Amino acid sequence: MRLCRFAGGYGLIQGEDVIEITQHVPAIGEDIGDPLVRTLPHLRTLNAEALAKANRHRLADVKLLSPVRNPTKILAAPNNYRDHTAEMQNVDPVASTRMATMEEAGFFLKATSSLVGPSEGVVLRFPTRRTDHEVELVVVIGDVISQPVEAAQAARFIAGYSIGLDITLRGPEERSLRKSIDTYTVLGPSLVTPDEAGDVSKSRMRLSVNGALRQSALLSDMVFNVEEQIAYASRFYTLYPGDLIYTGTPAGVGPIRPGDVIHADISKLGEIDVYVR
Numbered sequence: 001m002r003l004c005r006f007a008g009g010y011g012l013i014q015g016e017d018v019i020e021i022t023q024h025v026p027a028i029g030e031d032i033g034d035p036l037v038r039t040l041p042h043l044r045t046l047n048a049e050a051l052a053k054a055n056r057h058r059l060a061d062v063k064l065l066s067p068v069r070n071p072t073k074i075l076a077a078p079n080n081y082r083d084h085t086a087e088m089q090n091v092d093p094v095a096s097t098r099m100a101t102m103e104e105a106g107f108f109l110k111a112t113s114s115l116v117g118p119s120e121g122v123v124l125r126f127p128t129r130r131t132d133h134e135v136e137l138v139v140v141i142g143d144v145i146s147q148p149v150e151a152a153q154a155a156r157f158i159a160g161y162s163i164g165l166d167i168t169l170r171g172p173e174e175r176s177l178r179k180s181i182d183t184y185t186v187l188g189p190s191l192v193t194p195d196e197a198g199d200v201s202k203s204r205m206r207l208s209v210n211g212a213l214r215q216s217a218l219l220s221d222m223v224f225n226v227e228e229q230i231a232y233a234s235r236f237y238t239l240y241p242g243d244l245i246y247t248g249t250p251a252g253v254g255p256i257r258p259g260d261v262i263h264a265d266i267s268k269l270g271e272i273d274v275y276v277r
Contacts, residue, residue, distance in 0.1 A: 001043065002270070003036060003160075004190040005069060005117070006062035010036055012043075012051070013190055018062055020055040021046070034068050034242025036191070037142055037159045064272075065117035067162060067191040068140060071242045074115065074185060075107040075233055076136075076166060078175070080223050080248025102224055102248075107233060110166070110246070111180035118188040118272040122167055124258060125181045130170040133256050134249035135207035135215050135264045137200060138164035139226050140191055145239040154230035157239070160191040161200055163266050164246050165207075165274060167256075187244070189270045196268070201225060203267040205250070209260050217250035219266075224248075 002013035009022030024046070025039050080102060116122075124131055142159025149157070165186035169178040179185075197203075200219055207215040224232070229245055256262065256276050265271035 001160075001193045001196055002190040003043070003067055003193075004062075004188075005036065005065045005067050006057075007065065007119075011057065011062070013059060016059050018057040018059050019051050020057065028070060032072060033144075033240040034070055037068065037140060037241040040142060040159055040193070063117075063119035064189050065119065066115050066187040067117075067189075068115075068187060068242045068244060071112055071115070071244045072240045073237065074110040074112055074244045074246065075237075076110055076179070076246040077102045077107060077224065077229055077248040078105060081217060081221055081250040102229070102232065106236070107245075108176045108179070110176065110185050114180045114182055114185040116183045116186055118186060118274050120183060121275040121277055122165070122186065122256070122262070123183045123277055124256075126169055127258060130255050132168045132170065132253045133207060133209065133214070133262055134166040134168055134253055135205055136164045136166055136246045136249050137203075137205060137219055137226070137266060137269075138162045138187060139230065139245040139247060141230070141239045141243040141245070142241055144241065145230070145234045148234045149231055151225075151227040151231040154227040154234075155194070157230060158194055158226070159241065160193045161197050161266075161269055162187050162191055163189070163264050163269055163272055164244075165262065165264060166246050166249060168253075185246075186272070186274055188272045192269050198268055200266075200268070203269070205264075205266045207252070207262065207264045209254070209256060209262055211263075214254050215250055215252035221250060222248060
């Protein structure tokens with residue numbers, strides 16, 4: 001399944017169409033976690049007759065928002081590709097103090113208020129300072145994890161995957177502050193369930209700016225894979241449906257400026273175009 005959220009509702013992407021499923025997704029209530037992710041078991045039971053009666057939209061006509069509306073937390077893995085760690089030693093004037101791996105320093109957190117969808121774009125808060133793109137595989141948690149789990153059991157807690165941009169202001173401030181500015185956490189175009197995505201470790205992730213390729217890597221190049229990251233996170237937090245893990249970025253990180261168009265894709269997960277203003 002490829003599930004999306006757009007201005008006006010929720011949808012199931014089939015080819016070039018979006019089948020509206022808004023009526024099946026409850027409003028945000030007292031339950032902790034994202035309503036779309038919590039509704040996944042029910043959505044899997046929708047039959048062809050129910051979908052045939054639903055409203056349809058052309059995918060090209062809808063403005064895609066973040067498929068996850070309200071995660072309780074957004075975790076991000078630092079320096080999870082060795083080539084990126086090496087390049088940042090030569091870019092960030094204070095990088096030497098921040099090059100600890102996830103094993104050494106753990107995750108950092110991004111503000112949930114920074115989360116946007118591809119259609120909303122990135123708004124540079126400090127246009128005179130360097131701001132970089134970072135493309136990442138994002139894992140969406142599908143069920144409550146209330147106690148530590150082993151990596152071998154972690155896959156059963158995955159609701160799906162998506163493409164993420166971790167936009168980063170360079171400078172001396174704490175990492176979480178510089179990465180939590182409004183619009184600096186992009187997610188989309190959809191939530192792709194594991195049965196549809198297949199083995200993501202075999203996928204390739206790419207990012208280009210204005211048509212020029214900047215980042216390209218196999219997801220198998222991660223230092224800590226998806227399951228290991230979920231297991232690590234479960235040691236420190238209760239994880240809820242819709243919580244997001246940004247799994248790290250490879251080499252090729254570079255600056256963005258107003259007017260740029262960022263294109264990112266991960267095989268089997270789709271692609272996004274994000275405008276910078």
